[in-house]
Every structure is written in C-alpha cells, then in structure tokens.
Amino acid sequence: MHVAIIGAGPAGMSCANALLTFGLTPIVIERSNHAGGAQRTNFHPHLWLLGAPEETGMQMTDRLSRHFAELPLQFLRNTEVQAVHRQGKGFVLELKNGAAPHTLEADAVVLATGMRPRATPRLLELAAQSPRVIIGPLSFAIRDEIRASRVLILGGGDNALDHALFLSERGNTVTVCTRGEFSARLPFREACASQATVTLRRECRPTGFHLQDDQVRVHLPEGEQPYDWLLVMYGYEPNTEIVERFDQGIRPRRTRNGHIVVDLWQRSSVAGIYAAGDITDSPQPSVATAIAQGLAAARAVERDLSQAR
Numbered sequence: 001m002h003v004a005i006i007g008a009g010p011a012g013m014s015c016a017n018a019l020l021t022f023g024l025t026p027i028v029i030e031r032s033n034h035a036g037g038a039q040r041t042n043f044h045p046h047l048w049l050l051g052a053p054e055e056t057g058m059q060m061t062d063r064l065s066r067h068f069a070e071l072p073l074q075f076l077r078n079t080e081v082q083a084v085h086r087q088g089k090g091f092v093l094e095l096k097n098g099a100a101p102h103t104l105e106a107d108a109v110v111l112a113t114g115m116r117p118r119a120t121p122r123l124l125e126l127a128a129q130s131p132r133v134i135i136g137p138l139s140f141a142i143r144d145e146i147r148a149s150r151v152l153i154l155g156g157g158d159n160a161l162d163h164a165l166f167l168s169e170r171g172n173t174v175t176v177c178t179r180g181e182f183s184a185r186l187p188f189r190e191a192c193a194s195q196a197t198v199t200l201r202r203e204c205r206p207t208g209f210h211l212q213d214d215q216v217r218v219h220l221p222e223g224e225q226p227y228d229w230l231l232v233m234y235g236y237e238p239n240t241e242i243v244e245r246f247d248q249g250i251r252p253r254r255t256r257n258g259h260i261v262v263d264l265w266q267r268s269s270v271a272g273i274y275a276a277g278d279i280t281d282s283p284q285p286s287v288a289t290a291i292a293q294g295l296a297a298a299r300a301v302e303r304d305l306s307q308a309r
Helices: 010-021 037-041 057-069 121-129 140-144 158-168 186-193 241-245 287-308
Strands: 002-006 025-029 074-076 080-087 090-097 100-106 108-111 115-117 133-135 150-154 173-177 198-201 208-212 215-220 223-227 229-232 236-238 273-275
Touching: 002 010, 002 100, 010 025, 010 037, 010 057, 010 287, 025 100, 037 057, 057 287, 080 241, 090 108, 108 287, 121 133, 121 208, 121 229, 140 158, 150 158, 150 223, 158 173, 158 186, 158 198, 186 198, 215 229, 273 287
Parallel strands: 002 025, 002 108, 025 074, 108 273, 133 229, 150 173, 150 229, 173 198
Antiparallel strands: 080 090, 090 100, 115 236, 208 215, 215 223
C-alpha cells in the first residue's frame, strides 16, 4: 500500500524508513532538491541531545540524509503538491515537477513540512533586497561574515540572545530589541547582561526600516539608527499553508497558530491524513521529537491500513 509523505526533513525521513520496515511503500515528496530540512544550515552543536553533544545540526542532517538516500523508495525532489483530493478511502495528489504535472494515488498521506522563521512582510521584503537582513538563526553568514559590525537583533527568545552572545564573542557590537519582555532563559539573559558589547532593550518597537549605503537604517523612538546587519529572530511558524490545497472536506484541523492538530498517534482530524514533526504543536520542537513523531505516524498508518483491509 502506498503512503505519500510530504516533506523530507527528519520527520518525513523517519516516517519513510519506518514504513518500509512495516511492509508499506512510502513515496516522499520534497519541494527542494534535497532531503534534510532546515537543520542543513544549523552550524550550532546540539548540546542538549543525549549521545551527540558536539554534533551540529548540519552534521546530524548529513548523517540522517545518508541513511535516507540508501532506502529503497521513490523520492520526488523539486516537486510541488498542487492539490489533494479524496478518492474512495484513499487520495489523489496532483503534483508538479518543473513543467510536468502528474498525479499520484496514495492510501494515506503524512504531512511533514516542518516550519520556517517568522517575519513581517516588510522584513521579508528587506531580506529579499539585501543579504545583510537575515530571517531566522540558521544562516552561514552569521557564522562566517559578521565581524567588527554593528548588529541589531529583533526578538527576545533564546535564539536572539544566544546569537547575541555568539556575535559579541566575534568582535561585534550587538543590540537586542524586543517588543515586550525578554522570554529567553535566565542564563542567556544574565550572560548578555554581563557583556559590555551586548545591549538588551525591552519595549523596543522600531517604526520602520530602509536600506541605504550598504546599511540597514532603523527608525527607533530616539531617531534613525544605522546598523551593518539586521537579524530577525521572531521564532517560527508551521508550513501548513499546503492544507489550503486540499479539497475543502479533507483539510485537517489546525490550531490558532496554524499547527496541525493530531492525537497521540499523529492522526489528524481527517481519516487517512497524519502529521509529524514541527508542523504539529510539539511542546519541544527538535530533530529528536520529529524523528519520534515520524515513527509514531508510520506505526499509526500501518495499523489503520491493516484494519481497513
């Protein structure tokens, strides 16, 4: 029986691997040209992950992707899901790869499209215009290019303050601006407060941005300020807009924040549709939980399809 997995990050790869061991036929659909997900550009070590305290997100993704590449399955790269329809107890997916549309029949669908950094439309527009505006923490430019610069970080969570410390250790002067109070863990707040090159600003609300002379000009209450780099770390949002391409009657229920609502076995509100990884409202989004949820979804698919035979 065929299972369409949309997304080839850790959750999708884990689900595909498990489905093979359960005797099912996974078909993995990925809109980019590679497997691995967002962690492909994470140069930070996963200090909290038991068994691999110094392994970076990049190294972990490379390890997982090598295993995935060895699996005997169909992997559709550079492929967009255009529409999903109900057909009997199963589904028909309309796909597009380049200029060649085609359809795929599946007995079940697993959503594993992950999440992306959150930003306002104006900040996304600026990032498209200048490499000095970076959305989210996963950027090689943060690691390799930002030196002896004046940096503004928007956001008040762990990622914002962790990167403020990272950049301050590399000769940069960093201001972290959050609209309310800082939500980062106390050790990050205390470490930043102890650094002379890091300034934490609460209730800081920029009113505008523009690019000028290779700088980002930021409109603050005290006046316009120039920065060499602008980093936007407003957290993440799930890639669940794909649900709008499903027929109205088979769109899984979502939370107010857009996450797919699932049960303990990763079943969505629609029979035959499952979701795993950061697309769901996990209490601790991570590679480890995504892998576990991918496995749980595969097990649920195997149980449900066996009962339906």
